[in-house]
Structure formats: C-alpha cells, structure tokens
Amino acid sequence: MKKRFAIFTGALLTAMSVAGCAGGGGGGEATTGSNGGSEGGAEKVVTVAISSDGAMDKLDAATYNGPHPIYLMIYDGLTWDEGTTVAPLLAESWDISDDGKAYTFKLKENVKFSDGTDFDAEAVEFNMKRWVNNKDHESVTASMVEKMEVVDKNTIKITYKTASNAILKELTYPRPTRILSPASITMDTGDDFGTFTKPVGSGQWMLDSYKENQEFTLVPNPEYWGEKPKVDKIVFKVIPDGEARTMALQSGEVDIIGGDLIGKLSTESYNTLKNDSRFKTYEVNSIVSYFLAFNQDVDWFKDLKVRQAINMAINKEAMVNDLMGGLGTPAKSVFAPGSQYYNDSDISGYSYNLEEAKKLLSEAGLTDSDNDGILEKDGKPFEISLLLTADQVPEWKTIGEFTQSELSKLGIKVNLNTVDDNAYDDMRDKREFDLCVRRTSSDSWMPHGVIQDLFGVENPKMQAWIDPELVSLVEKTLVSQGDDIQKNYNKIFNMIYENAYAVPLYIPVTTYATSEKVTTFKPIANAYAAIDWGSLEISE
Amino acid sequence: MSKKRFVIKRILQIIPMLFIASILAFGLSHASRGEVANSVIRSRGMQPTPETIEAVREELGLDKPVHIQYFSWLKDAVRLDFGNSFLTDEPVMEEIAQRFPNTLLLAVVTTAFSIIFGIFFAILSVKYKGRPPDHIIRVVSTAGASIPDFVLAFLFLFIFAINLKFFPVISGSLPQNVILPALTLSIPLSAIYTRLIRNDLIDIMDSDYIKTARAKGLSENQAMIRHGLKNAVLPSVTLIGSNLGFLLAGSFTIESIFSWNGIGKFVFDSVKAKDLPVIQAFIIIVSATFILLNLIIDIIYIYLDPKIKLT
DSSP states (O other): OHHHHHHHHHHHHHHHHHHHHHTSSSOOOOOOOOOOOOSSOOOOOOEEEEOOOOOOTTTOOOOOOOOHHHHHHHBOSSEOSSSEEESSSSSSEEEEEEOOOEEEEEEEESOOOTTSSSSHHHHHHHHHHTTTOOGGGGGGGOOOOEEEEEEEEEEEEEESSSOOHHHHHHTTTSSOOOBBBBGGEEESSSSSSSSESSSBBBSSSSEEEETTTTEEEEEEETOOOSOSSSSSSSEEEEEOHHHEEEEHHHTTSSSSOOOOOOOOHHHHHHHHHHHOEEEEEEEEEEEEOEEEEOTTSSSSGGGGHHHHHHHHOOOOIIIIIISSSTOOOOOSSSSOOTTTOOOOOTTOOOOOOOHHHHHHHHHTOOTTTTTSSSOOOTTTOOOOEEEEESSSSHHHHHHHHHHHHHHTTTTTTEEEEEEEEEEHHHHHTTTTOSEEEEEEOSSSTTTTTHHHHHOOOOTTOOOSOHHHHHHHHHHHHHHHOOOHHHHHHHHHHHHHHHTEEEEEEEEEEEEEEEEEEEEEBBBBBBBTBBBBBGGGGEEE | OOOHHHHHHHHHHHHHHHHHHHHHHHHHHHHHHSOOHHHHHTTTOOOOOOOHHHHHHHHHTTTSHHHHHHHHHHHTTTTTOOOOOTOOSSSHHHHHHHHHHHHHHHHHHHHHHHHHHHHHHHHHHHHHTSSHHHHHHHHHHHHHHHHHHHHHHHHIIIIIIIOOOOOOSSOOOOOOHHEHHHHHHHHHHHHHHHHHHHHHHHHHHSHHHHHHHHHOOOOHHHIIIIIHHHHHHHHHHHHHHHHHHHHOOHHHHHHHHHHHEEEEEEHHHHHHTTTTHHHHHHHHHHHHHHHHHHHHHHHHHHOTTTTTOOO
C-alpha cells in the first residue's frame, strides 16, 4: 500500500515536471505588514513545511513538546553542538575541577531575552531548578546536580553528582537544558517549576504568531546578542503528509521542505525535485547509521566466524547505490563519521567477500548436508528471523529484503518480520528476534547516549550486545577526562568491530528541497539543528 | 407496538450496547502489543529507563489491576469525563471537541456531495437507459468505487491545486478549502449511491403507480422525480447513514494529505503512541454515533414507510 502510494505519487510528480506545469513555482508569497523591521525593501518571508504542530503554547524549555529544531531557534543553551566539538554559547568559557564534577561557567555578558529582561547567573539557576534532580530527566547526567552556586552576576558554579564527560554535550540538547526568560514563568504553583506562559528565550528567533495545528511564525529577536538573521520572518506550515509537502513546494505555497525532524522528504519525491530545474536540492550526510543487531542468545551468533561471515556477505555498496539511489554512504563502523569522537583509523571494515564468508561458515562447522541450499549444523538448518519496522524509516523494508537475498547466497534462510513501531520496540527489548534492523541517533545523543543504550549497560533492554568487558569500558569512557576520552572511545569502536558485535550497513543522507527564491541554504548534519537559519537568505 | 414504545425500547437498548463497547474499548487497547508507559515516554520525546517507566506507570495509574482501572475509568466516563491525554495532559474531551467541528464539516459536505452526485447520475442513467450516457456512468461508477482515496486525493491536488491553482495544497482546516477533501471522499460514495439508486429507480419506473402517474398525464421526468425518486432513495438511507458514521470517525489519509486537522489523524497518532484515554474515548464516541445514527434511521423509516411493521 505504502509502496504503491509512493510509486503513484512519484509517477504523478514526474508527469508534472514533464508537463512543465503552469504557475512558475515559488515566489507567490504576497506579504503585507512590516513588523520585521527590514530597511526599506519588502519584508523577506520564507515558508517552511513542517510535519507536526509547533506546540507553541507548551514550548517550555524544560518540557518535551514540539519540534526539536524550534527549541534551538528560540532558546539558547550554555553550549552549542558543533558536531565534533562542543562550542560556547551562553557560557563563554568554563573551568572543570580535577575530579570532573564541578563546572564553573563564565557567562556571556550583555545578553537579553527577547522580552528585554537580562540573562545572568540567576536566570541559569532559575532554569536549572526547574528540571534538575527530576526522575523524568535521569537519562541526562547533567540533570543530576549536587549543588549550584551563583558566584557573581556572570558566573555560576555547578557541582554534578557524576563526573560524566557528556555534561557539556548534554547542555546543547534542545530540552530540557535550554534557558528561558524567568519572566515568562508565573510562580503560582508553590514549587520551582511554576506555570509556563509563552516561549521567550535569548535565541536568534522569537515567536510571532501561532495557530494550533496550522502554522506558526518566527521573527528575529530584536534583543539578540549575535548576528542578525537575513530574513524577516519564517512561516512554518503544518503538513503531516510527506507527498503533500512536496506538492506544497510545487504549488509555491512553501519554500523549504525536508529534514528528518522537520518533515522528511521521500527518496521518490527527492529524485523528482532534483531533476526539476525550478527547485534546488540539498544533501547532507547525517550522523545516524543503520545496522543489523544480533540476538546474542541465539546459538548461531555465539560464534565470531558466523558474525564476521554475515558482515562480509552483505554488499553495502550495492545497497546504497542500487537500492537507495546513492543517498547514503556504506558504513565501516556502527558509528557514523561526523559524530563526536568518531575514529576509524584502526577499522578497515568488513568489505564484501562472499567466498571468504562461505569459508568462515564452513570453518564454523556449517555445511549443506542435505543439499537444500540451506546450511545446517548438527542437523539444524540455519533459518533465522529478521525484525524490522518501516514506520520510522521506510527504507528499512528495502534493507530487510536485500539482507534476505544476500544471506540466502550464503545458505542462510532469513524470514522477515515486519511489525509496527510499538511491537518493534517491545520485541526488540524482549529480544524476540534473531537479527534486527536498528539505528544509532541523528542528533546530540551521539555518541555518549547511544553507546550506553547499545553496549553500555548490563540490563538487556535495548542493548545491541552485552559483553561485560565492553560494558565496563563504556562506563569508564563516560567518566574519563582529557585525552583518555578519545583513547577509550577508540578502544570501544575497535572492540565492536573486531568482535563483529553488529553489522554496520550505511549512513543515510538527509535531503532538502527549496524554491528558486532561496539563495542561501545551509543544512546541518545534526538533526536537532537541521538548518542554519541565521544564514538563510532569499532573493527579493 | 406503538411507534412511541418502539422508540423508547430502542433508546433503552443503547445502554447495554455502550456498556459492551466500553469493555471492548478498554480490553482491546490494553491487549495490544507493547508497554504503554514505554510508548508514552518515547512519544513525549524522552528516553525510557526502568525508573522513568515505573514513575510514568504510577503517574498514569497503570500500575493498578486492569479491572480497577476499568471501573475508575467507567465512573468518570459516564459523566463524559474521559480523563486527560497521556501525551498532552489536556482533557481528552477538549482535544476531541477542538477537532470534531472540522471532521463534522468534512463529513456533512461529503455526504451532501455524494447524495447530490448519486441522485443526479442515477436519474441521468435511467433517463438514457441502455444508451451511451448510461454505459459511461456505469463504467465510471464502477471505477469510482474502487479507486483508493489517496490516489484521488493526489490527483485532485495535482489538477486543482498545483496546475489550476483553484485551491491551496494546504487546506489548513479552513471552511473555504473543504471542497477538495470532500470531493475526494465523496467520489467512492457517489459511485455506490449512483448504482444503488439507478437499479431501484429502474424497478420503480416499471411499477403500477408510475404507470398511473403517467396515465394522469405527468411527463416521464415529472413521474420519475415526483413519484419515483423518493422511493428509489429510501433503500439507500441506511447506507448513507452508516457511511456518515464512518465519515464522522475521520479519515487519517485524507486529513493528513489535505492538512485537515480532524479526528482521524489525531486518533491515528494516539493509537501509535498508545494514548489510552484518547483511544477509549474515541471508541465510545464512535460506537455511540453509530448507535444513534441507526436509531435515527430506524425512526425515519417507520415514519417514511408505513409498510414497516414494528415487532
């Protein structure tokens, strides 16, 4: 159904581009009003298609409502995720105590929130009190705070309970670690949380208008401390359906579509738009990777040779180039280049080698004794299930089918088990699978949060493979300091690779398309940030 | 049995029916695969850990035995209080009430379109029975009844929004943009009504009272429209009513494609997130809608058609 749907719309879109439909695309944005404050000329308005409501009436910096990228536009945090490093934002610099627990942040001076109130150490403390030491946020180590001291107007010292080296990175998250204006909270609940009134931050953008489930608009924050954005207004229009977002771009109702956390663009639509001169398309390598996880309780996979053979039997180049239209990069490691601490200098990757894979399986004692095309060991045929869901990533269905055909060449019979999102989570966590298609993360949880989820806890839930030695290495890595951090991560990456604890597949590309009037457009690999909104520019 | 007693009896039957629906609503939503607290935490954008799962189970009252959860839910549900959504923490009734007018508008316009198209093409078909217009209508109505709704939706968007620019792609739930989604939803329904009414109308045009009408000197058109049509539409009333019920339950596909903020998409998202209070309220409301519509249809029948015997 979904597939036919895609093919149909693909055909339709192609037909349309061939016909060269009327309208001339883009540019049809008639705008009135002049609250943007641009000098003289017409107001520069850019319209973006977004898949879900902005939840602007609930966009409290300490809660989890609304799209991630919007938090980053309105609210600043102490730090900013630059991909491979953590950069200063509201904290100009910091000093970490020798035990790795106490952080003294020197805050940026002369920063105001968009309501004109001052940002200072008191404001940081006010915000922190709203979410630290709360069970809801316990997966964020920065939420476990021993004490906070306002040293002076622009200095705050925070002592954490654990010496996690992920704290600075966690302070880049869209939530709950961002800073809102204390004046936007009414203190009427008798606790430190109060009642949220409206989103007010010190970020580059501020809320202009909001119609629930229809659209919301952001305008530049007049009090912003940094560089002023180039456009006067960004209109986000809520369009839940992916193909309808593409059509809205074609009809000229929106200027920008795409982005995993804004409104994913299907491969079919992307290719249609790419071949249409009226639109510009953009690709950026994401930091997420797709991989196959083994169920380590299954006897077949206890043998390293079997795991290595499966790694060698899947032609990742063919998967990316022939099936995904080249929108991706074959992966060597479970972690993707571009994420912090990524290092593959000691990892050559398991390249495609069917003969070697067959040899490894025969060394592991597997033979096709009854000549039915399926290998056996001790009379048991090598037949396994592959769990996946196509709800989050439609491409996973293709990955499943390709894996099935690749492994059949080795003599392994794979039965696909395609289920819905909820069933997938449940079955994965209960290990009701033999092989499972999985992913890392496309955002600031890379790699510390993901490594812990996949290889770092003894608790089997969500873990890709539990090796007690690896678990203690991950634990050690997360609290190490200085150069040791990278050294330990290298050990982790190498250990996963050498033991073939997973089958890395590929790193997908995040795609965007814009109308002709968008002249400067910079996508960002981290899905949380998505787009560099400040440099966004349109022609008049 | 008098008409009044019949109506009272039917109204009293609603109570046990809704009770059964409530047990099904509760049982089914609890029986589906996956841990509720886990899905809720993920939908809130947080990371589930054993501690957060425990905290959320407690917060949502999921740690109590199912029958206790059911009775405490039922106690509030009879007062139309379906609790708060697990996701937004807003009262479920408010969430639904906010979206229902959109779904209602779409359902009513769709029903109106489908009846008008159905009657128009049926009359046309019967008037030109056995001739080209009739053949075309029969072929087109067979096709219309079998085209998937999303295909029609994209086709209409492509023609009327992208090429002709009569309507925007983004409907934004605005009343003036109801035409395209309503047209999409009404095509399969009109096709079915056309065929049903056509067949009934053909039978009726051979009946004695039409012959009488013709003998009185009425033209063929007058006989068909004044005397034939009412009786030909009657058998379709049940179907129109139950289709209205389906329309009132919302359509995820059409609402998503046309950016129409109705019940269908809301419930679909709630099912994915295992937002139990919303799912349960929805099942109860839809059941009640169907029961009421059927009741209204039955009442319409006994007043419209004196031949129906009450037993």
